[in-house]
Amino acid sequence: MSTDSAGDRLARVALTWLAEPGNRTIWQLVQSQGAETTLKQLLKGEIANSSLLAAVRARSGIDDPRRFADLALRKGERLGARVIIPSDREWPPGADALATLELDGTNSIDRHVRPPLCLWVRGERPLNDAFERSVAVVGARAATEYGRHVTTDISFGLAEQEWTVVSGGAFGIDSAAHHGALAAGGLTVAVLACGVDRPYPLGNASLFEQIESSGLLMSEWPIGAEPLRHRFLIRNRVIAAATTGAVVVEAAARSGAVQTMGRVLALGRRAMVVPGPVTSAMSVGCHELLRRCPEARLVTTAAHVLDEVGTIGEYISEPARAAQHARDSLDEESALVLEAMPLLGAIDPDQLAARAGLGLRTVLRRLSLLEMRGLVIRLDDGIALSPAARTNSDRRGMPPQLPGLTPPTGGG
């Protein structure tokens, strides 16, 4: 590998533009002779792979690759986007695990399984730091209310324990995963399938802004790259490789999330699956994973996820409880905040902090969780109990009762 970091960086950006990331031939050439030499050879047509050469010629007909890379790097600098290459301290070591990954190659995407040549990043946190304790939380875009609720809870719990929540920035489960981590004041990374200057989908623009300001936006594709269909599957391999494990919350049959779990297992990462109603099309993929992959682990809470990804004994999940209600499953601080809420009318966070005997910052975090669970609402004059929380407050923790069911027996 070249010791000229600037030249190496430029060549890697150019190579990623000439051929899609993960390309096996290019990665092997870069490994053996460095990015700059590989770029020169490619542009001279001195490689044996004819289909790759054809693709390279098509691209380099549009623009000079070195000029493109130089402009992209300068534009990135203006936007606060940096390019990380393997010789940088920030390079996440997990990504290199892709070098050893062999898949069956029955579809064209499976040929793109080698590590990234470079990573574009927006956000202050060093990339390797962010991924050191990280879990991917992914799933369907057309998620249900149930899926979003469970995702938010799990991501909030992971972020609270200072695990980075990694996802793809899509609608549905991905968005809920990022939101949950942000609500806990935690770190979240969106791994994109397009340039970090144009996060996709546009509807998530404010989410991407929040992620960038406290976490990271990351992509293998240079500034300006479009979110083409096949790029999502290429992108998914990096999510799988760079994290300790992945949780899939809702997935239709044969969906991208199911495919990602195949990668996760092939890489020896922890594959975790949240079940759902068997009547929901959005859980069919999850149940199929649990039926077909003995290594895939059923999880229902953040504690279960931490059991899988934490070092042994670091976390001990509570045994299953007989009843889990919106209020019952609250952590102690959130329960304190909820208890301190006035039954009628609104209250300021400051007053609430005083009543609950907690710091303001803690109260604000807990309010985010309580709001997402539908227990409190934000009004113009402060925070109030939601109507649902108010009507439920006299029968919390009561198991559902059937009329006329007098249970003197231990049957069932």
Add this chain to the structure above:
Amino acid sequence: MSTDSAGDRLARVALTWLAEPGNRTIWQLVQSQGAETTLKQLLKGEIANSSLLAAVRARSGIDDPRRFADLALRKGERLGARVIIPSDREWPPGADALATLELDGTNSIDRHVRPPLCLWVRGERPLNDAFERSVAVVGARAATEYGRHVTTDISFGLAEQEWTVVSGGAFGIDSAAHHGALAAGGLTVAVLACGVDRPYPLGNASLFEQIESSGLLMSEWPIGAEPLRHRFLIRNRVIAAATTGAVVVEAAARSGAVQTMGRVLALGRRAMVVPGPVTSAMSVGCHELLRRCPEARLVTTAAHVLDEVGTIGEYISEPARAAQHARDSLDEESALVLEAMPLLGAIDPDQLAARAGLGLRTVLRRLSLLEMRGLVIRLDDGIALSPAARTNSDRRGMPPQLPGLTPPTGGG
């Protein structure tokens, strides 16, 4: 064992009255010297088990055991209840598997793991026939709408393939299991924890009548026995032993259904679990089973259950489908019946049969299924499409859409 069948039968009934079914000491004595000799020894106080003797003395102080048994047998005859003993052709061979079952014995129930001494039965079908191809479908009494729906579907599907659905006659999942099998015109057995003359709970009286007229009511306890709390756990071992496998649909943490699955696994039977929303207290036990028992198999449909219990290749379940809707997952005949329904107004089953090109009996069966799925309703002047089925008829099979979601990409 005595060759005098009448004396043996009477002694077994008396012994079951003197000590609870499954008692290890009594079963061993009966095995080595027959029921009549064991009864004589017990009544003379000639056995070494002092706690058992005390229990026997307490009961025999109330009534003479032989007189009790004689009366019970005669009363049973009047009610159409027969007593089956191991020398009868009807004896279900599966029940004897309990003889080899060793459990940890940490609670008093676990001492009651030996086979039944006799079985009381109401209904015409021979007991061994009924259990030859049988699956237990069990779960929580405080079931949710979701649990009942899934149970009905699975039981309907099993009964259609001529598998007997065995359950405990309780409210909730048990009731749904029996109802599903009855709706398919199939065979169902309620294994009770009280006398077959007084099925418990009373609220299921009409269900028990239906079960008796086409299937079987069965119990180890004699006529008149009350549904005492501990009897349900003793009863559960017979459900586990006599069936090929057991499906648990909804179960709270540490519930009776979870305990039954322990038995099922210890007996080498197929243990199957239906997952549910992780937010539902009624699925906590199911998810714990799937997390803790690698042998427990996640199932979501009758086809999955048949995959487990059928002989290899007898059934091949369809691969997971991208969408499952109330209408989409209908079998061909049910879909024909639904198609033949008028969009407005009611129709007679006869007319419907003519329109659908199916026999009246088939139409009546399919209507039961469609009614349980909420697709048709019964009115005074016939059958009509439910309001839900009517409004959904123009967008069947369409996947849920998020507003503004234009999916040009394969992400997620």
